[in-house]
Structure formats: C-alpha cells, structure tokens
Amino acid sequence: DIQMTQSPSTLSASVGDRVTITCRASQSISSWLAWYQQKPGKAPKLLIYKTSSLQSGVPSRFSGSGSGTEFTLTISSLQPDDFASYHCQQYNSYPRTFGQGTKVEIK
Amino acid sequence: EVQLVESGGGLVKPGGSLRLSCVLSGFTFSNAWMTWIRQAPGKGLEWVGRIKSKVDGGTTDYAAPVKDRFTISRDDSKNTLYLQMNSLKTEDTAVYYCTLGDGWLPSWGQGTLVTVSS
16 A cells, blocks of 8 residues: 655644645655645545646645655645645555645644 | 535444445436545544446445445445445444545545444
C-alpha cells in the first residue's frame, strides 16, 4: 500500500497568512493526488484533483503543486472560512490512501 | 445537483451485522463508480472499497481490514448503493460516507455513524 504522510499535523495561522501543507507519498504516484477540506461534523469537500486542478467553485486562493512523491497545498491568503482540516489522497493505485490530515487553527 | 443520502447506521454489538444504504440523485447512477470511505472518531479518512458500474464489469475492490467481512453492492433500478457489514469489530466504529467516483471524489454524502460496542 502507498503511505501518505502530511505535515504539519497542526498549523496555527492568522487571517491573511500564506499557508502551505505538504503531503509525501511512500512511492511515486505521478500526479494522481487530490486535496479535501473538512469542517467539524461535515463531509470532506474536494478542493483539488490531479495535483493542481481546482474543483469547480473552489476559490482561487487554493492551489496545488508537485509530482512523484512530494506535493503541496497552498492557501495564498487565509480566510476565516478556511480554518478546517485538510486531507490529501492518492489515487494512483488500490487501495486508495489518505494522509492523516492537517488541522489549520486560528493563531 | 448531485446528492447522496446515506442511511442505516446505528449501534451494533461486536460480531453483528449492519447494512448501509446510499441513494444517489442528480447523476445517472447506472454509469457511476461508487466508493465508501469511513472516518473513525477523531481520526483520518480511510478508503473502504469501490464498485464499478455494471457496464464496466460491476467489480469490487476492498481495503484489507474489511475484505471478506464487508460487501459492496448496487441496485441500479433504485439508484442505491449498499454496504453490507458482517462480523463487525469495535475498530469498525466510524462515520461511513458514500461518494461518487473512484479516483478523486467530488461528491460525498452526509455520512452515517456506525458504533460497534457491547
């Protein structure tokens, strides 16, 4: 199975900050990576697929990059609605696997 | 608009069984590949398994922890996805989400809580 490792596990930031979350795969997954945002008690919401493609309706302050084994999710200017948990997911092979999640907290 | 609505969660004793359902609307269910994801309390997301559309073979794949205990099936006449869970263990306690898709997952249900406890 491909192991996905996110860092950091928790991130404290302020409104307006630039935030970067890293996701590393235990082997190459090409560009087959998605990012999700999840708020407490809610289902995850797809933000980005195929590493850098923005899902329809997602604000352009979210962006993704990377390839192979190292990927990043960047929020260019953190907004109050962005305080949430973020999960990466590989879909290069089965079983699909997720990172452990990154919680973005208010500083 | 795509909507997924799960049902069937609840409290069950270890060793027991439960069947979850998920109704899809706003998308042609017979063409859909569908995936179950779960999330244990306070934990990350875990892929449970996937079923292809019947036109693509209707085959299933499962995560190792649930293989041989869980079965994913579909009823295209009812636009409904199922997750039959047998021999439940305490570690199966989680919110179970049905999702549309196989790779990236653009649409999720609201989730249904399964608690396995004596």
